[in-house]
Structures are given as C-alpha cells and as structure tokens.
Amino acid sequence: MAEYCYVHVPFCRSICGYCDFQRAGYSEILADKWLDALEIEIQNREISDHLKTIYLGGGTPSCLKMSQLKRLLQLLEPYSKHVIEYTMEMNPESCNDDVVRLASEFGVNRVSLGVQTFDDELLKMMNRRHTSQMIKEAIHTLNLYGITNISVDAMYSLPTQTMEQWLNTLKQCTELPVTHLSMYSLTIEPGSAFARQHLEALDSETEADMYEAAIEYLESQGFEQYEISSFSKSGFQSLHNKAYWHYEDFIGLGLGASGKENHQRYDHVRGFHHYLDNPLKLELISLTEEDEMFEMLMMGLRLKEGMSLELFYKRFHHKFEEVYAVPLKKCLDRKWIVIDQGKIKATNRGFEILNTVLEEFI
Ligand code: SF4
Incomplete structure (x- = not known):
C-alpha cells in the first residue's frame, strides 16, 4: 500500500495571473460540500495508517475557514500517526497565528510557502495577495509555533523581471530561516490571465542565465541542489517529493489530485460537480512495464544522486x-x-x- 499521500485543496482566495492549476475562488458553501465529498472519499479509499508523508497542496490549504481546516486535519488524523514529514502549503497572507497553531497541533511539521518573489511590483502584477513584508511575518509566525522546516517557492523569468530582482529574491529568502527552496520558471499557460493579457516570459537565454545564477548563488549560501529545481540545507531534502522522483506509489486524495498505485496512474475527474457527485470516480491509466521502466528513469534522472x-x-x-x-x-x-x-x-x-x-x- 502507498506510503505517501497527497491531498489537494482546490480553493484560493484570488487567482494568480499565471495559474492554471485545478482550483476555484474560495466559497464557504462550496468548501463545505467539498469537505463532505472528501470525507466520503477518505472513508472509502484504502489508505495506509503507516503513511510516511502527507502533503496538503492546492490551491491554498491555508485559505480555508478555521473550522474547515480543522475538519480537514481531523479527517487525516487517523493516517498521520506515523508520518515523518507532514507538509502544508500556505500563502503568506493566510499564514497567521490561528492557522499555524492549528496545523502544528495536528502534526504539520513542514510548510511550503508560496513566496514567488520579494518584489512588490511583481507580486502585484502576478495578482498575489501578499507583500514582501508579509513573507517575513509569515516565517516569523511559523517559527513561533515551532515549524522550522520551511520551504519557499520562488519564480523566475517573470515579465519585466531583471536579474537583479531575481537575485534579490534569492538573497532575501536565504537570509530568512528557510531550509528548502524550489524554483520555477514561468510558463504562460493558455487560459491564464497572463495569456489573456498577452504577457510573455523572458527569452530562453535570460531564463537559462537566471537558472545558472540561482544555482551558483544558492550553493554559495549552503543550499545544495539535489534535484533540477530543488535546493535544501543539509538534512532537509523533501521526503515527499523524493518519493515522486524515486517513483514510489502515492495516493492522491481530493479533486485535482493525481496518484499512482499498483501499476496505475489516476486523476480525479475534473470539475466540482463530478467530484461532489462521486468523489470515488477516478480516470485510470494502466501502466505497462515498459511505461514504468521509462518513467522511473525519467523521474530518477531529475535527482542529482540519480x-x-x-x-x-x-x-x-x-x-x-x-x-x-x-x-x-x-x-x-x-x-x-x-x-x-x-x-x-x-x-x-x-x-x-x-x-x-x-x-x-x-
Ligand atoms: S495560490 Fe497557487 S493555486 Fe492558487 S491561484 Fe495562485 S498559483 Fe494558483
């Protein structure tokens, strides 16, 4: 049985300009219905009570109302007893005392914080709801409640972004008590607000320069690159993400989640109405041995260790x-x-x- 679990929370308080993930603007009524459906799914799926990792992603799990977040964490509680790494994604604006205290009470011991950039103008352009100051406050709050394993996401190749802005973001991140950094270059997804505004990522040469510069800078600051886009302080590689790169089985719960178990890959059927009607309906793809051998190589080569x-x-x-x-x-x-x-x-x-x-x- 899979020892790694991903749970997708498909809500955000606002939609970022570049986003095409499975998510919707937060609505209290819809979130309640989604939790009802998730409860049915959890009760009827085979979930190991010896999970090694749980990853609450999204969307923005921290955007749920407190009572909803508590219900979500309670639903997962029976499976979290032996979890080594329990990660929750948060955005700085909703990473507040109440959310962090509750998360830590339920065993969350790692937070992945959606920083993206320390440049306030770029944050506005991306339609992010936080400022650079809020990032610092969020990290302070996490530390206050004993969550010291903090990963940050940072983006480069943003429209108008300069090398100086990018390096400044990395500098600000590494000056804070963070243990892990994942970096992503912007891709303009059809259907995103950026695509509608005809915004473009930077040219591929600048993008490559930014990637190279990031590796050099982060390594000089004690962050070891262990995967194409992931860097960590010693001892803080992500166990959950490494399970993907080691091509382990993982269970995916919730609308928008994918999983891989018993030689099958699956996605939940897209669309809220489908999920609310039948949260157990999955679109399955059977993997041949040939598929699996290639996919294992494809994932494994992303890791520096191979x-x-x-x-x-x-x-x-x-x-x-x-x-x-x-x-x-x-x-x-x-x-x-x-x-x-x-x-x-x-x-x-x-x-x-x-x-x-x-x-x-x-
Ligand atoms: S917070 Fe994440 S999931 Fe939500 S809109 Fe922004 S990028 Fe998309």
Whole structure:
C-alpha cells in the first residue's frame, strides 16, 4: 500500500495571473460540500495508517475557514500517526497565528510557502495577495509555533523581471530561516490571465542565465541542489517529493489530485460537480512495464544522486543495462550520463539537456 499521500485543496482566495492549476475562488458553501465529498472519499479509499508523508497542496490549504481546516486535519488524523514529514502549503497572507497553531497541533511539521518573489511590483502584477513584508511575518509566525522546516517557492523569468530582482529574491529568502527552496520558471499557460493579457516570459537565454545564477548563488549560501529545481540545507531534502522522483506509489486524495498505485496512474475527474457527485470516480491509466521502466528513469534522472540500478532491478527483475543497452552506451559515450556507485545519473551537460537525454530512452 502507498506510503505517501497527497491531498489537494482546490480553493484560493484570488487567482494568480499565471495559474492554471485545478482550483476555484474560495466559497464557504462550496468548501463545505467539498469537505463532505472528501470525507466520503477518505472513508472509502484504502489508505495506509503507516503513511510516511502527507502533503496538503492546492490551491491554498491555508485559505480555508478555521473550522474547515480543522475538519480537514481531523479527517487525516487517523493516517498521520506515523508520518515523518507532514507538509502544508500556505500563502503568506493566510499564514497567521490561528492557522499555524492549528496545523502544528495536528502534526504539520513542514510548510511550503508560496513566496514567488520579494518584489512588490511583481507580486502585484502576478495578482498575489501578499507583500514582501508579509513573507517575513509569515516565517516569523511559523517559527513561533515551532515549524522550522520551511520551504519557499520562488519564480523566475517573470515579465519585466531583471536579474537583479531575481537575485534579490534569492538573497532575501536565504537570509530568512528557510531550509528548502524550489524554483520555477514561468510558463504562460493558455487560459491564464497572463495569456489573456498577452504577457510573455523572458527569452530562453535570460531564463537559462537566471537558472545558472540561482544555482551558483544558492550553493554559495549552503543550499545544495539535489534535484533540477530543488535546493535544501543539509538534512532537509523533501521526503515527499523524493518519493515522486524515486517513483514510489502515492495516493492522491481530493479533486485535482493525481496518484499512482499498483501499476496505475489516476486523476480525479475534473470539475466540482463530478467530484461532489462521486468523489470515488477516478480516470485510470494502466501502466505497462515498459511505461514504468521509462518513467522511473525519467523521474530518477531529475535527482542529482540519480536512479538506483539496484532498485530498478528489484522492481522489474531486469537489469537496466540490458533493457537499455543501446541508448545507455550512446549517452555514456556522449558524457550525458555516468554510472557511479550503483546509480545512473546525469552529468552537468546531461542535466542541461535532460529532455534530449530522455528521448534516447523512449
Ligand atoms: S495560490 Fe497557487 S493555486 Fe492558487 S491561484 Fe495562485 S498559483 Fe494558483
């Protein structure tokens, strides 16, 4: 049974300019109905009571009314007893005393904070509800209630963003007591407000420069890059996210959540009315052994440490070196990947062109 659990909270108080996630503007009535449906789902899905991680994502879990957040945490309580890492996503404006106290009472011990940038003008342009000052206050509040494992999300390649603004965001983040940073470059999704406003991300060369500069700066500040877009202080890599990259099974609960269990990937059927009518209805995709072998490689190569050849053999009873002999030789010859201490991993060059590397293995 899956030992990792993702729960999607599909509400936000306002919609960010770049967002195309599964979420809706918060409504108290709709959130109550969603919780009723989630309760039915939780009661009828097979959930391990020995979960290692729970990740409350969204949307914005911290935007729920206090009584609703409490109900959500209570629904998950029977499964959280053995959890090592219990993460909740929060946005700075709703990361207040009440929310943080409640979350910590229910065992949340890690918060992923949607910072995005420390530039107030860019925050406004993105239609974020917080200011740079609120980020500092949120982190202070988390510390006050003993939540010291704090991850921040930061975005680059934003319209008009300069290298100076980007580096300043990273500097401000690293000057605060944060343990983990995930960075994302902007993609303009069709249907987002940015697309409607004809806003564009920066050109690919500037984007690549920002990525490089971030790696250099973060590593100089003691944040080790352990995945393409993830950096952590020593001992603070995300267990939950690593489960995805190790291609472990995980259960996905709630409208907007995906999961992977028993050789099947699934999504909940999109749309509130579908979920409220039948929260157990999933769109299933069966994975062949070939799919799984490739997906394991695809996820594993995102990690700096690479993919374990022993684990590959344990799962599939085939040697990686035999299944992929031809592309493996090609990529080794081109120095895109190396095999080191029982792991296959991308070289720096391979990391830069990971999609091209993966194409060889399809
Ligand atoms: S807070 Fe997150 S999920 Fe909500 S609108 Fe903004 S980007 Fe989308």
